Amino acid sequence: MSNTTTTNLDELIEQERRRASERITKLKRAVAAEQRRIDGKVIDLLRDQSPDLYDRLCQEASEALVEEKTKRSRRAKKAASSAGAVNDGTASQTVDPKHAEVAPWNG
Known part of the structure; x- marks a missing residue:
């Protein structure tokens, strides 16, 4: 097969995959919607038949x-x-000004 044929075939395969994926997504949504309707009906029946x-x-x-x-x-x-509380290497200390001692900085 030539390169053009392979490219066209790859594009067609990708299109079909997208279509299939969209159909699957649509079906899953429909199933979920149907399940929600069933769940709602079950709740209504439970409320009516067994209120306690x-x-x-x-x-x-x-x-x-x-x-x-x-x-x-x-x-x-x-x-x-x-x-x-992660230690980022900086000290965070509270100093009481009444008891603060002044010491030379040796930086």
Whole structure:
């Protein structure tokens, strides 16, 4: 095959890959949308058929979300304090002016 034929063939293959990728993405979106509709219907049925269970599960879900948020917050604060505690080679000392001693600098 000549170089031109190979180049054209490569372009056609790439076009088909893009089309296939777009179709797959479209199908995945459709499946996700259908699952959301099913989930919504399940929630409606649960609420209607077992209101006590629905209320209990709502409470558990709410508590779980609060707990996850708290854990993320703790991790973020810990990461921020760790990043602030990194030693960059400079000394950070607080000096009480009443007790500060003056010493010659030997720089």
